[in-house]
Amino acid sequence: MKLVVLGAGESGAGTAVLAKLKGFEVFVSDFGPIKKEYKDLLNAHGITWEEQQHSQEIILAADEVVKSPGIPDKVPIVKALKAKHIPVISEIEFAGRYCKATTICITGSNGKTTTTSLIYHMLKSAGLNVGLAGNIGQSFALQVALENYDYYVIELSSFQLDGMYEFKADIAILMNITPDHLDRYEYIMENYSRSKFRVVQNMGKGDSFLYCADDPETLKYLPEYQNEAEYLPFSLNGPVENGAYSDGTSLHVKYNNSEFSMNIEELALKGKHNVYNSMAAAVAGHVLHLRKEFIRDSLANFQGVEHRLEPVVKVRGITFINDSKATNINSSWYALESMTTPVVWIVGGVDKGNDYNELMELVKQKVRAIVCLGVDNAKIHAAFDGVIATIVDAKSAEEAVKRSYELAEKGDTVLLSPACASFDLFENYEDRGLQFKEAARKL
Structure with a gap:
């Protein structure tokens, strides 16, 4: 099987290593310069690469192509691949084939990095064997290749979701949908919103989908994306039957006969938007059956994310x-x-x-x-x-x-x-x- 990887950044280099270890014939092509650290990684695994160009003849001979999320579909090489009906997928899709771990996947226009980092902090604090991946931290594919985690907390951008077809989240979280990256979606909001909802595809019985019940764009499309997963809302606008809500002074989680409350003043992250992030993380902790003291302590002592307030x-x-x-x-x-x-x-x-x-x-x-x-x-x-x-x-x-x-x-x-x-x-x-x-x- 010939696999071509377009883009040799964190995502592409990691994909190439995993593909090589799985027996693929791998070629990496980057239209720009490749950083030394990624050249060294590719060379260490005996992977052929090129930079500052795309050799069309080699790329169009691929059985499958993994495209880095930063490359738009409208670039000539991707158009040429699609014209030849060569499958173009994302790193997450490719790595997911070889991942046996439980996946907690977070997307949304805002709050996804903070929520991802908070859930990762919570799982680590609880002593679980967990990796942090996706749009944050080290490449998911590289970790699947070289590590042996039981859980992955994965931040997913709409660009990563666009290249996912068979991949399934065990727990999916949609924080919100507000206008962003519309230049990649023909300036049509619906295209972007539907991209975000790809996070629920392939989910079913035993899986959990957490979503913000206060977000109008999410609620607009929610009825079209129902499946057999359990749907757990979180809201600042009053009680929910199963999920999380805030009454203005406390955060409350109700999940399968279990109840949890915490004063908002105790949360490490301040501001209304961070109450949403904390609620999403708290519900995820309950779905994963973490002890309440781990959830409480993590929400109280989390240090926040670099470059975010x-x-x-x-x-x-x-x-x-x-x-x-x-x-x-x-x-x-x-x-x-x-x-x-x-x-x-x-x-x-x-x-x-x-x-x-x-x-x-x-x-x-x-x-x-x-x-x-x-x-x-x-x-x-x-x-x-x-x-x-x-x-x-x-x-x-x-x-x-x-x-x-x-x-x-x-x-x-x-x-x-x-x-x-x-x-x-x-x-x-x-x-x-x-x-x-x-x-x-x-x-």
Whole structure:
């Protein structure tokens, strides 16, 4: 069997190693440069690779192709593969064939990294043999190849879900669906929403689907995606029969005659959006029959996720917060909503079809000044010029931090929450967040 892997990042390199160990004839092709660490990994396993090109003749001779999630379907090589009816799948689909472990799969437009990390923390605290994979941490395929975990907590982006066909989650969690990545979905919201619902495909008796009962887009499509799995809602709007809810002061879980309550003040993660994340994790813990003290302790002592509302430093009374992972409007809405002091807001990057009007009321209430961090900031200026008195532009994280510091007053918060992708000025959102933190710490 000839397997071609397109893209030699974390996902692609891991897939190649697993395929090689399973006896495939493997070829890895990356249209860009391949990082040294991945070249070393491929070489160590005797895998043939190319960079800065796609050799069409070799690729179109494949029996099957695994495509990295960052590669859109509209690129010429993927179109050519589809024209030849060569199956194109995701790393998760491929690795799932060889995975015997219990899978807990989390998707959603916002909150999925935090919820994934929180559930992983909970399972580890309970002493389970667990791996963290998908859109976070080490490649799922590489772990299936080299480790022997009993459980995997897997964060799934819509791009990963798009390439999944036979894969099945044992526990699936859908946090919410709000506009994101619409540039990959022909700017049609329904396409994106249906992509998210792929997380429930192939589920049946004995499986569990956790979903937010307060999310209108989820509720819109839910009736079409019923199967024999148990459906467990979580809500901030009052009691549910089986699942989780909050009454404003406490979080409650009801699951198969078991009840669990915890004061919201005890939760490590603050803010309304994090109550949803904590509820989803608590229900998952109950489905997995974890002891209540493990669930309670994990929700109380979780340290949070890097680049997600991450406190960085306080300089002369000004607090710097890194929320670089906020790459869409909804994420930045949550960030601004949770702020309790005046904000100097760093926003901008590669716009994915943003409607800044959704943030208008929060910006009027909370934002003192805006620093635009991007190559093209016209859309941000168009939305907020005349609404916010001071809007300045910056072309680097260092410049953005310097300008923010000058504009902030003692007691203010400088919030990097870009609402955009990072690829105009940075490698990725992590690079953006790290540069922001470094610049803030140098003040």
